[in-house]
Every structure is written in structure tokens, then in C-alpha cells.
Amino acid sequence: MQTIFQTAAALVSLYTTLCFIRIIITWIPGVQYSAFGRFLSTLCDPYLTLFSRLPLRIGGLDFSPMISIGLLSLLSSVLGNTAQTGRIYIGGILAYLVALIWSVFSSLLGILLITIIIRYCVLIFSRNSTSYNSIWSYFDSAISPLVFKIAGIISGSKPVSYKKALGIAIIEVILALACGRIIMQIFIGLLSKIPF
Structure with missing residues (x-):
């Protein structure tokens, strides 16, 4: 066998x-x-x-x-x-599956974080406003709903500017990645100790 x-x-x-x-x-x-x-x-x-x-x-x-x-x-x-x-060992299988899911989710969060940081830096360092037909206006239309939704976790119903929403979203995604990593390490460790 x-x-x-x-x-x-x-x-x-x-x-x-x-x-x-x-x-x-x-x-x-x-x-x-x-x-x-x-x-x-x-x-x-x-x-x-x-x-x-x-x-x-x-x-x-x-x-x-x-x-x-x-x-x-x-x-x-x-x-x-x-x-x-x-x-x-079921515990080992479950631990591996959770690690795999977290890996995909954290990769998505990482890409989102890089994207938001790039846009935030462009907003800070650009002297003129974004024109309607620029690539950044298309970029903003794609990510702004998600950025405002993420920023809304802290700001609540209080309206914030796009630049401020980007800054808040950066902090929140960094915290989510850091806390998620710690929680997942503990959870995966517990799962891997399941004796059967």
C-alpha cells in the first residue's frame, strides 16, 4: 500500500x-x-x-x-x-487549505495595496488635477468605489475626499494584512495539531 x-x-x-x-x-x-x-x-x-x-x-x-x-x-x-x-491527517489537510486560501486572499490585498499606494503618490506629487480623459480618470473610476467602501470602515458615513479615502484605505489594508497574518498563523497552528 x-x-x-x-x-x-x-x-x-x-x-x-x-x-x-x-x-x-x-x-x-x-x-x-x-x-x-x-x-x-x-x-x-x-x-x-x-x-x-x-x-x-x-x-x-x-x-x-x-x-x-x-x-x-x-x-x-x-x-x-x-x-x-x-x-x-485531517488537521494537516485543513491547515494547508486555510493557508492556501489566505495566500490567495493576501495576494489580492497586496495588489490592492500597491495599486492604492501608487494612486495616492500620484495624487500627492501631481501639480495639476487629473484631466477627464487621462488614464488616471479611468483608473479612479475602477478603484474608487472599493477605496471609499474600505475607507468607510473607519470614516463611517462622514464624507471624505478621494485623497483622504486613499490614505485611510492604505492604513486599513496594511492593518488587515498584518492582523490577518498573525491570526492565520495561530489558526493554522491549531488546525495542524488536530490529532486525526
């Missing part, structure tokens, strides 16, 4: 590597349409497209590959641990 689980873990690990390579070569069109690229597409795309339907896309960034690779890594880890111990 141990050999079966070890072999399955190795195969899942190999498939994870192939899916990772497939994700990387989608960024290189010449390689993507080569014979090797088409082979990987045939092998990996049925699995990867299962996750592309999840609402994990922000602008041009798609975070669904993180979930797909993370779940394959989890499966490989579970199979490898089962081969070594002869048991499946």
Missing part, C-alpha cells in the same frame, strides 16, 4: 510541475503554440480550466492558477504523508 501512495504522490507532483510549466508558457506565445506547448495544453488545460471559472480575476491578473497548483500540491502532500505514516 505504501508503494501505491508513493507512486501516486510522485505522479501528482509531476503533473503539478507540468501544470506550472503550462501556466508559465502561456506568457510566451511562441512556445505556447509549439508541439510541446500543445501537448501541455492537451494534458493540463482540462484541469486548469476548472479553476478559471472561479471569480479570482482582478483586471488582467488571474489568480485561479494559484488555487489549481495549490490543490495539486496539497494532494501530493497528503499522498506522500499517507505513504509515510499509513494515516491521513
